Amino acid sequence: MRIDILEQYQAQTRCLVALDSIIFGFDGEELKLLLVKRGIEDETHTWSLMGGWVQPEESLESASSRILYELTSLTDIYLEQLHTFGSPHRDPVERTVSVAYFALINVEDYDHKISKNFEAHWFSMQELPKLLFDHGSMVEMAIENLRYKASQHPIGFELLPEKFTIPQLQKLYEAIFGTELDKRNFSRKLLSTNLLIKLAEKQKGYSKKGAYFYRIDEEKYKKHFNNFLNFLPGSTS
Amino acid sequence: MRIDILEQYQAQTRCLVALDSIIFGFDGEELKLLLVKRGIEDETHTWSLMGGWVQPEESLESASSRILYELTSLTDIYLEQLHTFGSPHRDPVERTVSVAYFALINVEDYDHKISKNFEAHWFSMQELPKLLFDHGSMVEMAIENLRYKASQHPIGFELLPEKFTIPQLQKLYEAIFGTELDKRNFSRKLLSTNLLIKLAEKQKGYSKKGAYFYRIDEEKYKKHFNNFLNFLPGSTS
DNA sequence: ACAAAAGTGTTCTGCTTACACCCATGA
DNA sequence: TCATGGGTGTAAGCAGAACACTTTTGT
Secondary structure, three states: OOHHHHHHHHHOOOEEEEEEEEEEEEOOOOEEEEEEEOOOOOOOOOEEOEEEEOOOOOOHHHHHHHHHHHHHOOOOOEEEEEEEEOOOOOOOOOOEEEEEEEEEOOHHHOOOOOOOOOEEEEEEHHHOOOEOOOHHHHHHHHHHHHHHHHHHOOHHHHHOOOOEEHHHHHHHHHHHHOOOOOHHHHHHHHHHOOOEEEEEEEOOOOOOOOOEEEEEOHHHHHHOOOOOOOOOOOOOO | OOHHHHHHHHHOOOEEEEEEEEEEEEOOOOEEEEEEEOOOOOOOOOEEOEEEEOOOOOOHHHHHHHHHHHHHOOOOOEEEEEEEEOOOOOOOOOOEEEEEEEEEOOHHHOOOOOOOOOEEEEEEHHHOOOEOOOHHHHHHHHHHHHHHHHHHOOHHHHHOOOOEEHHHHHHHHHHHHOOOOOHHHHHHHHHHOOOEEEEEEEOOOOOOOOOEEEEEOHHHHHHOOOOOOOOOOOOOO
């Protein structure tokens, strides 16, 4: 390695590199976003995305998993890089480049008793508070991306418990797209993927008749992940 | 702002933040990638993506435009953030987080007489040399992304001169997707977008009959950018 | 006249949509 | 028994795919 290269490296300014996670959940009715008040340290009490800084020996992926784990104590969650935000003054304290990830978690698995270090709260997408810095744009981009992804890949399942019913899944898609779907067309297309395994058990309590539970065929799910689903329109009935 | 926040900021390590551009071009037959030897400074003579560092008062977008301008002296080119790469040791000299952008340029506009600071060369996608660091993965991700984008949005035009023929455009799509398309289906679907304006002039020299030139309707192009095109399969004839 | 590329239409198939009735059960 | 949500089938329309011949013109 030649000296002039090292000099070039030396001459550059270094930036803080942060990670922020847009964490989506679904409570059976609405799409939700998990926000935190970095309240212990911050008097302004603005809600913000869960975030943190990348550590010296960490990749971006593992840093964002770690940060998510610190908040939710969940592992193996769906996590995908969204976009990197780097306007010079997005963070007024010091220039910080932030890599945003979006995560899909199953709200039932989220244990809110854990990590009292953070004051966290699930917000309806309809009623988001004002967010820190440019976190609002991050959320906007994330929801767009989620819509696209969900239309093309069967990622909806990541937001549901292991056992779920078709009406639950339909409600989820309706929440993601903000539209109503025809249940006949929806279930036909869904079942035509052969991705679902019908269980003997029925859901109790929600409806009188009870809907059958299904689980996803993990093998096929991974294998067919890149197949288009095209779950977009289709109207009510 | 409370002291403990400032302390937290202080405690973090800073990283170098780089930008790398995956620059696509089309020569009428093949999809090409523009690579540079950062030869003046580098004895190893590895080819690499065009890159640079983000400056203190620059956004990521403007930094990548600037870097592209330094190499090609082109402005107003199609440039889109692809992904951010941050493995701890991807750059052996010092930890560098690199934000990759992909660019579409018209090869005819590219003036290779300019910027002798860089030894640059157009490579066929079939015959890429070994690349610096993780630039190979960047290129892989970029081509996937280009395929997707081109299938959903009419970005193909960005790679062509202002006036182009339908057979040229078809060859471009064939190069992007590595497949052959049926010219009847292709031109029908293309014209059905109403995005093309037929010119009186015909292309000379390439074929005996000569194909009509078209140009794109800029207004509609911008307006309909988000409309799906679905230019994927369709076989030969 | 012939070679080489441009240009153009039709049929078939399968997916998407729209739409309505019966079923099972808890209250 | 009735109200609520679960579950299923069918017909019409449309877009994608497959496919072949004529036109133009330079040599």
